[in-house]
Amino acid sequence: MEGFGVYAVFAVDEAPRLIWSCRNGWQNSVEIQPFVQQIVLFTRGDWGKRDSVSVELTDEENIPINMSKLTPFSKCLSWETTEDGVWSKGATLTVKVNQCTSELLDQVLTISQMECTPECNPTIVALREFPGKRKRSQGEEEDVVDEGRGKENICPNGSEKATPHRRGKNNPRGGQTRLFSPKEEQTAAATSLSHKAKGKQAKTPSQTAPLDKPSGRWGQTLCPIDPQTAILIGGQGSRMQFCKDPIWKLCTEDLSWVPAETLAEGPTPEARIGHTATYDPESKRIFVFGGSKHKKWFNDVHILDTQSWRWTLVEAQGKVPPLAYHSCSMFRGELFVFGGVFPRPHPQPDGCSDSIYIFNPEMAIWYQPIVNGEKPAPRSGHSACVMQGSIFVFGGWDTPVCFNDMFMLDLGLMEFSAVKTSGVAPSPRSWHGCAVVSESSFLIHGGYNGNNALSDAFIFNTYTSCWSSLTLPQLNSIPRAGHSVFTMPFTCKKESIDEEEEEEKNGLSDPASQMLLVFGGGDNEGSFFSDLITMPVKELRQE
Numbered sequence: 001m002e003g004f005g006v007y008a009v010f011a012v013d014e015a016p017r018l019i020w021s022c023r024n025g026w027q028n029s030v031e032i033q034p035f036v037q038q039i040v041l042f043t044r045g046d047w048g049k050r051d052s053v054s055v056e057l058t059d060e061e062n063i064p065i066n067m068s069k070l071t072p073f074s075k076c077l078s079w080e081t082t083e084d085g086v087w088s089k090g091a092t093l094t095v096k097v098n099q100c101t102s103e104l105l106d107q108v109l110t111i112s113q114m115e116c117t118p119e120c121n122p123t124i125v126a127l128r129e130f131p132g133k134r135k136r137s138q139g140e141e142e143d144v145v146d147e148g149r150g151k152e153n154i155c156p157n158g159s160e161k162a163t164p165h166r167r168g169k170n171n172p173r174g175g176q177t178r179l180f181s182p183k184e185e186q187t188a189a190a191t192s193l194s195h196k197a198k199g200k201q202a203k204t205p206s207q208t209a210p211l212d213k214p215s216g217r218w219g220q221t222l223c224p225i226d227p228q229t230a231i232l233i234g235g236q237g238s239r240m241q242f243c244k245d246p247i248w249k250l251c252t253e254d255l256s257w258v259p260a261e262t263l264a265e266g267p268t269p270e271a272r273i274g275h276t277a278t279y280d281p282e283s284k285r286i287f288v289f290g291g292s293k294h295k296k297w298f299n300d301v302h303i304l305d306t307q308s309w310r311w312t313l314v315e316a317q318g319k320v321p322p323l324a325y326h327s328c329s330m331f332r333g334e335l336f337v338f339g340g341v342f343p344r345p346h347p348q349p350d351g352c353s354d355s356i357y358i359f360n361p362e363m364a365i366w367y368q369p370i371v372n373g374e375k376p377a378p379r380s381g382h383s384a385c386v387m388q389g390s391i392f393v394f395g396g397w398d399t400p401v402c403f404n405d406m407f408m409l410d411l412g413l414m415e416f417s418a419v420k421t422s423g424v425a426p427s428p429r430s431w432h433g434c435a436v437v438s439e440s441s442f443l444i445h446g447g448y449n450g451n452n453a454l455s456d457a458f459i460f461n462t463y464t465s466c467w468s469s470l471t472l473p474q475l476n477s478i479p480r481a482g483h484s485v486f487t488m489p490f491t492c493k494k495e496s497i498d499e500e501e502e503e504e505k506n507g508l509s510d511p512a513s514q515m516l517l518v519f520g521g522g523d524n525e526g527s528f529f530s531d532l533i534t535m536p537v538k539e540l541r542q543e
Contacts, residue, residue, distance in 0.1 A: 004045035006053055006070070006095050010036045020053075020095040032057070032091040039093065042076040052262075054096040065091060067244070073262040213257045214248045216528030218431075218482030218521050219273030223286055225306050227489040228253050231260070233269070233277050233288060235520065237528050242271040242293065252488050252515070255532060266311030269302040273482075274324030278335055280361070287335055287361065290323040295347040297322035301359065318366030320357045324349075325431075327384035329391050331411050335359040336391060338409075341380035352378035352398040356409075373416035376407040381430030385442050386411075387462050392419070394444060394460075397430035402450050404428040406460070423467035426458045433485030435516060437537050443470075446480045446521065453479035453524040459540060474535045475518070483521025483529070487537055490515040516540065 006020035010032070020028045032039065041055055053070040057079065066079055217235030220243075224230045232248040247268070249258040261268070269275075275291025275298065286304040290297075299322040301314040326340025337357040344351035354375055359366050382396025382403070391409040395402075404426055406419040426432075432447025437459070445457040455478060457470040470476075490513055518533040 004043070004047065004050070006041065006043050006055075006097070008042075008093070009040040010038070016042075019093070020097065026098075027094065027096040029092050029094045032093055034090045037080060039079045040076070041070065041078075043070050047072050050097055052098050054098060056094045056096075058092050058094070060090055060092075062092075071262045073265055074268065213532075214520075214530050215243050215245055216520065216522075216530040217243050218528060220482075220484060220520055221275060221277035221288070222250070222484035222486060222517075222519050223277040223279050224486055224488050225279050225284070225286065230486070230488065230517075231277070231286060231304070231306075232484075232519070233286075234272050234275060234291065236273045238526070240294075242273070246271055250519075250532075252490070252517075255534065264304060264309040264311050267302070267313045268311050269300075270296075270298070272298060272324075274326075274341075276326065276328035276337075278328045278330050280330055280333065282333060283361070285361075287328075287330075287359070289328055289335065289337065289359070290326060290340065292322075292324040292349070297324065297343050297347065299323065303361070314361075314364055316359065316364050316366055320359070320366040321353070323353065325380035326353070327382060327393065329384050329386045331386055331391070333361065335361070336409075336411075338384060338391070338393060339376070339379050339382055339396060352380050354378040369414050371409070371414050371416060373410075374407070374418050375416045376405070377401075377403070379403055379430075381448075383432060383434030383444065385434055385436050387436060387439070387442065392442065392460075392462065394434065395426070395429050395432060395447065397450075400450070402428035402430060419465055421460070421465050421467055424458070424469045425467045426456065427454070429454055429481075431481040433483050433518065433521075435485045435487050437487060437514075437516065437540055443485065443516070443540060445475055445485050445518065446483060448481035448524065453481045453522065455479040470540060472535070472539065474533055478529070479523050480518075480521030480529060481524070484519045485516070487514050487516050489513055490536070514538075 004022065005018050007016040008019045008030075009016050019030050039057070043053060051071070055068055055070065055077070056064060057066040058064050068077055070077060214232055214235075215237055217237050220232060220235030222230050222232045228251060230250040230252065232250060234246050235243045237243055245259060245261070247260045247263075249260040249263070250256075251258060269288050270293065272291030272293045276287075276289050278287045278289075279285070280287065284306050286306065288302040288304070290299060292298065299320050301316055303312045303314060304310075305312070320337070321342050323337065323340030323342055327338050329336045329338075335358065337359065338353075338355070340353050341349050342351050342353060343349055354377060355368065356371050357366055357368055376393055376396075377398060379396030379398050382393055384391050384393045389411050391411065393407045393409065395404055397403070406421055407416055408419050409416050426444050426447075427449060429447030429449050432454070433445040434442060435445075436442045440463045441459050441461045443457060443459055447454050455476050457472060457475045459468045459470060460466070461468070514537040515534050516537050519531070520529050522528045
């Protein structure tokens with residue numbers, strides 16, 4: 001244990017420097033010179049009873065720039081200065097070594113971890129973030145950052161309701177509209193600039209997550225991987241701050257949350273929002289693509305193998321632009337990416353895409369198919385789901401227009417067509433939730449219309465092309481956008497075999513054994529949610 005130490009590299013031609021050892025006590029600080037552009041931290045030696053190493057970077061006024069942790073599962077991290085030069089005037093790096101704290105965990109939480117997490121060690125959430133592949137990611141979140149500052153697309157959660165900013169000569173289009181009040185936006189901008197470092201999440205003292213559930217957020221992904229488990233990745237909370245607890249596991253057997261930041265090895269995706277996380281049941285892997293973070297846009301692909309619990313950063317061939325608020329659908333082992341917002345000119349979110357990009361995981365290559373038919377207009381913040389060999393695309397946004405149209409991409413013919421619908425259709429919206437609830441229908445819930453977050457819900461039947469509105473207190477009580485909506489199997493007893501057969505005949509994929517789950521989002525009134533709404537899918541059935 002005497003050989004354990006924390007080392008740092010501050011330049012490519014510089015040897016690693018020992019910045020903490022046992023003789024330093026539990027904490028040590030070093031000054032960072034203004035010319036330093038990148039910091040690489042790593043540990044060496046036996047961890048012993050040490051649980052984690054907290055690392056914090058502060059500017060000359062002791063304002064936090066970045067914060068993270070090294071753990072036995074993630075022994076290395078990298079930070080880079082941003083275009084704004086957040087430590088151009090020098091900074092201080094503080095290292096604090098923590099003893100094992102697993103005994104501090106609640107007994108129920110520990111049991112939950114052991115039951116629901118393969119090879120899980122009951123550790124407290126570690127704050128680590130590896131730099132993603134450094135390429136521009138398209139579309140910053142759809143909330144346009146005013147004056148071309150390229151900030152994150154601001155979630156529908158300002159301290160006051162905001163009206164969309166129409167494009168003008170001095171108002172670049174950017175992704176979505178401004179969703180914070182001017183006062184809060186200015187505060188967020190100042191905070192954002194002082195917290196940017198390209199390898200780690202920014203420290204957000206006002207945003208501290210409890211151990212029993214994720215902090216309030218929007219723009220995250222929540223991806224089911226088996227009948228009992230879903231993985232939460234990323235998200236952004238109040239004042240445009242990225243969540244310090246970016247990865248969680250949801251155990252649906254008891255609806256408990258397990259912090260999962262340190263459960264998987266390998267290069268964890270950098271903090272982001274507006275990304276997609278798509279699960280392949282054949283290979284049992286999650287594919288995380290794109291997203292944005294302040295002025296940084298991503299087109300990287302991270303893969304989480306849910307069997308070995310290891311992250312891999314893909315070195316893909318082919319070209320795909322940096323995108324955020326795109327859709328990503330899995331079909332026959334390939335990822336179909338459509339739409340999204342991207343930086344034009346970089347780093348301003350000024351362009352929406354109408355292109356299809358396909359990623360082949362087996363070949364690790366991106367390519368564009370030849371697509372015929374009537375293509376949807378460029379958009380971002382839309383939804384897409386695969387049903388009956390087609391991708392159904394609904395809604396979205398391309399400033400200043402919000403959509404409520406429906407398009408279908410036939411995956412056999414690779415042909416787009418507009419879907420003529422009947423019934424009561426949802427109003428124009430983006431950042432809504434979408435979930436397949438049967439073999440012939442999917443749900444649309446909430447979203448943002450450019451002025452307000454929404455709380456209504458609708459079912460679309462792909463056989464009849466008909467919309468039906470839903471009146472359900474569980475779904476209609478709180479407006480939210482940027483939230484996650486999905487279905488999971490739920491074990492319950494059937495009253496009879498006839499009941500089970502009747503449900504399958506009605507095309508509801510056994511709704512009595514499925515639950516609809518809604519997590520997170522924001523209400524455009526300054527609130528970010530961390531609640532989890534559950535309801536039986538059979539309650540969505542229209543009589």
